[in-house]
Amino acid sequence: MQKTISPIDGSIYVELELDTPAIIDEALDAARAAQRAWRDTPVEDRAAILSRFCDLFEAQRDEIATELTWQMGRPIRYTPSEVNGTLERARHMIAIAPQALADIDAGPKENFTRFVRREPLGVVLTIAAWNYPYLIAVNSVVPALMAGNAVILKHSAQTPLCAERFASCLTKAGLPAGVFQVLHLTHADTEKIVRDRRIDFVAFTGSVAGGHTVQRAASERFIGVGLELGGCDPVYVRHDADLAHAIENIVDGAYFNSGQSCCGLQRIYVHERVYDDFVAGFIDLTRKYVLGNPLDPNTTLGPVIRTSAADTIRQQIEASIRAGASPAIDAAAFPVSKPGTPYLAPQLLLGVDHSMTVMREEIFGPVAGLMKVSSDQQAVELMNDTVFGLTAAIWTRDQEAALAIGDRIDTGTWFMNRCDYLDPALAWVGVKDSGRGCTLSVVGYEHLTRPKSFHLRTRT
CATH class of the missing domain: 3.40.605.10 (Aldehyde Dehydrogenase; Chain A, domain 1)
Structure with missing residues (x-):
């Protein structure tokens, strides 16, 4: 049975x-x-x-x-x-x-x-x-x-x-x-x-x-x-990005479906010129999510698939924190989130590096890690530093730059100013x-x- x-x-x-x-x-x-x-x-x-x-x-x-x-x-x-x-x-x-x-x-x-x-x-x-x-x-x-x-x-x-x-x-x-x-x-x-x-x-x-x-x-x-x-998909917020649009897209790309998407966003690289404003906007929007019973039409974040999966995600978050990451979201702001249940608060980890779980493993939950970068070249190197390659994305006003950077990224799909979407007219493929x-x-x-x-x- x-x-x-x-x-x-x-x-x-x-x-x-x-x-x-x-x-x-x-x-x-x-x-x-x-x-x-x-x-x-x-x-x-x-x-x-x-x-x-x-x-x-x-x-x-x-x-x-x-x-x-x-x-x-x-x-x-x-x-x-x-x-x-x-x-x-x-x-x-x-x-x-x-x-x-x-x-x-x-x-x-x-x-x-x-x-x-x-x-x-x-x-x-x-x-x-x-x-x-x-x-x-x-x-x-x-x-x-x-x-x-x-x-x-x-x-x-x-x-x-x-x-x-x-x-x-x-x-x-x-x-x-x-x-x-x-x-x-x-x-x-x-x-x-x-x-x-x-x-x-x-x-x-x-x-x-x-x-x-x-x-x-x-x-x-x-x-x-x-x-x-699987995936541990990266995104890059360039210095010339429309920041409000980038924040809205990326928060949704990280947390939609409770982060349970092979092409969901998990690794976020933000240019140092816009880093502080991006982080503040990301945290502010995350706090507006409503975690609760998914049958309630007001709920915007449901449970992950099972309690054991939630426990594994919590362990992955804790492993990154022990390695030096800082949680940007207070889980207490989401009272439904409790150990022993599949209800899990969204989380953004700051101060991360590529030795940490959040930047190397597929977490498959509402979790993302965020790093500051100083150049396109550094962003490219970090985005490619992974065993995965399903999708990757950039937020920029410069299409030529997006194309040039995209040519250097090892991925199946390259997005500009959007993410986490399958266009049926395009090939869906991973590397x-x-x-x-x-x-x-x-x-x-x-x-x-x-x-x-x-x-x-x-x-x-």
């Missing part, structure tokens, strides 16, 4: 039976069989079904939002935005599919017809995390289906109803049986499925340790593995320990298809 404990009050919100080996085997066989017919379905017909899926999903916005808040604790004032983001990504990937999947003409050659066709891989296994459960899953589910693959979704035990919502809407939209299925699995059974020869690609989002596990499980087979892993592979954009389709060359001699 799989139990989902709500971080709101510690109650059991969902209980589901784990799938047996017989059910798993049947699902894999059904996916293989269904994919053979689905791959021959015209792209425009696939698009019609998935567009109906979007409409059905949108019609359930309120129920999905409440359900999501109960499962993972994000404030109810924000959970509807995940429905909006899911639809934005899904509809974009549907719209660009004809272009992305079109044959590639190799050009004229007398007596020959030559082109490259993008074929579906077969069966895609999506393993999705709980922190943005719909946004993470949609990145691979919709484009994989649009490309002609069958999909099996294994969602986090914390957010299993998100997988069920996908399945229900896709079925009602008219997707043929077997093309999309949900399995509720143990970690051991998930590893077995990764090794199974009926799986042709694995899209995993989760921790670095989880990524290593998936990669090891797939290592004896020549299949693709997409890994979207170093933040993973490999790509989702979204036309480029994302390349990872869910294989090229097949056609070399046809028309005259002999």
Whole structure:
């Protein structure tokens, strides 16, 4: 039995039976069989079904939002935005599919017809995390289906109803049986499925340790593995930044979703000319957050996912303080924040350096470290001093400087004057320990298809 404990009050919100080996085997066989017919379905017909899926999903916005808040604790004032983001990504990937999947003409050659066709891989296994459960899953589910693959979704035990919502809407939209299925699995059974020869690609989002596990499980087979892993993302506030805008964006980027985002901001570098004003503004805005029950529409900061996670975050903060960091936020100003609960006050650590936990590890909570820098060069060196590389950002009025600095940063996405956002028209990709592979954009389709060359001699 799989139990989902709500971080709101510690109650059991969902209980589901784990799938047996017989059910798993049947699902894999059904996916293989269904994919053979689905791959021959015209792209425009696939698009019609998935567009109906979007409409059905949108019609359930309120129920999905409440359900999501109960499962993972994000404030109810924000959970509807995940429905909006899911639809934005899904509809974009549907719209660009004809272009992305079109044959590639190799050009004229007398007596020959030559082109490259993008074929579906077969069966895609999506393993999705709980922190943005719909946004993470949609990145691979919709484009994989649009490309002609069958999909099996294994969602986090914390957010299993998100997988069920996908399945229900896709079925009602008219997707043929077997093309999309949900399995509720143990970690051991998930590893077995990764090794199974009926799986042709694995899209995993989760921790670095989880990524290593998936990669090891797939290592004896020549299949693709997409890994979207952790982050300890840096931002640089340049001397010419619009300071009010930078403060508003960066505080939100550090604390939204209680800091539980792989691309959330954790390392903040501020030019010495604006350092004092930035710190004062950051602290002032942080004090305005309301930590509490996420079902209350006035709450702006909910609990982290579980008490054990909160305890780990508290330990990481204390480790940095013991090493010399100074806490800028008085946790007593957030009375709901108490040891032994998943309710955790936001924190900003000053006087930090790169020997400290906050600047080296992914904390996955409402915590950031802030350092003063004296130049662009120092900011670049510090931003690159990490094993991670998912996103990085700069606040400046100088676009040329932003481009020049961005070219020197080891990251998958470089932002100017914004952060913590996925544009579905752009490739979502990490470097170093933040993973490999790509989702979204036309480029994302390349990872869910294989090229097949056609070399046809028309005259002999």
